[in-house]
Amino acid sequence: DAMVIQNPRYQVTQFGKPVTLSCSQTLNHNVMYWYQQKSSQAPKLLFHYYDKDFNNEADTPDNFQSRRPNTSFCFLDIRSPGLGDAAMYLCATSRDHTGDGYTFGSGTRLTVV
Amino acid sequence: AQSVAQPEDQVNVAEGNPLTVKCTYSVSGNPYLFWYVQYPNRGLQFLLKYITGDNLVKGSYGFEAEFNKSQTSFHLKKPSALVSDSALYFCAVRDGWDSNYQLIWGAGTKLIIKP
Numbered sequence: 389d390a391m392v393i394q395n396p397r398y399q400v401t402q403f404g405k406p407v408t409l410s411c412s413q414t415l416n417h418n419v420m421y422w423y424q425q426k427s428s429q430a431p432k433l434l435f436h437y438y439d440k441d442f443n444n445e446a447d448t449p450d451n452f453q454s455r456r457p458n459t460s461f462c463f464l465d466i467r468s469p470g471l472g473d474a475a476m477y478l479c480a481t482s483r484d485h486t487g488d489g490y491t492f493g494s495g496t497r498l499t500v501v
Numbered sequence: 502a503q504s505v506a507q508p509e510d511q512v513n514v515a516e517g518n519p520l521t522v523k524c525t526y527s528v529s530g531n532p533y534l535f536w537y538v539q540y541p542n543r544g545l546q547f548l549l550k551y552i553t554g555d556n557l558v559k560g561s562y563g564f565e566a567e568f569n570k571s572q573t574s575f576h577l578k579k580p581s582a583l584v585s586d587s588a589l590y591f592c593a594v595r596d597g598w599d600s601n602y603q604l605i606w607g608a609g610t611k612l613i614i615k616p
Contacts, residue, residue, distance in 0.1 A: 392544075394544075428589055428609060428611065429608065429609065430591060430606040430607060430608050430609055431545070431591075431606055433603060436603070476542075478544050478545065479544075480544075480545075489535050489537075489547045489550050490545075490547070490604065491547065492537075492544035492545045492546070492547075493544050494543055494544045495542070495543065495544045497542060
């Protein structure tokens with residue numbers, strides 16, 4: 389089945405140690421998003437790619453970076469994780485700018501120790 | 502500016518009773534409306550959407566939602582609740598006339614179905 393896959397499901401990292409979360413999709417969607425979600429709150433958009441065009445949200449900390457080497461893969465890099473970065477990180481895709489909804493991965497739960 | 506309000510943090514319903522999860526929105530143009538459900542430690546799953554057409558939209562797992570333009574609402578409903586419907590529900594909107602195509606999310610409503 390076409391889907392969005394996030395690895396790993398659970399990630400524990402040390403304070404200040406760089407960590408990378410990955411997302412892959414078999415939907416061939418143009419757009420890929422990274423969201424941060426804390427404590428059952430609404431997901432907060434960090435950035436997204438439309439094809440190769442990167443779009444950063446104004447309030448996304450510089451500590452967060454992203455890479456999209458091809459259509460199928462997108463990575464979230466946290467350069468120096470702090471305790472406040474512990475959260476669920478959600479990857480989503482959408483076909484384009486139209487009325488299609490998003491397809492989400494199962495998320496990666498990040499713990500910072 | 503676009504916005505979404507989910508006025509209830511939590512809704513409690515007895516199994517077998519009808520349920521409603523409320524959502525109101527504000528967009529300056531043409532609303533595209535969505536409902537998503539999130540089970541614990543999982544990503545969000547698409548339930549249904551309204552883009553155009555019939556005001557009553559049917560979606561997954563027996564859920565439906567009614568678009569009410571005059572009240573700017575898009576409430577989620579189900580005639581008979583199941584314990585397995587217990588989850589976190591998010592309403593989202595975007596303005597179909599706006600080139601900024603990102604979804605604006607409500608704060609979420611926790612739905613608890615009691616046996």
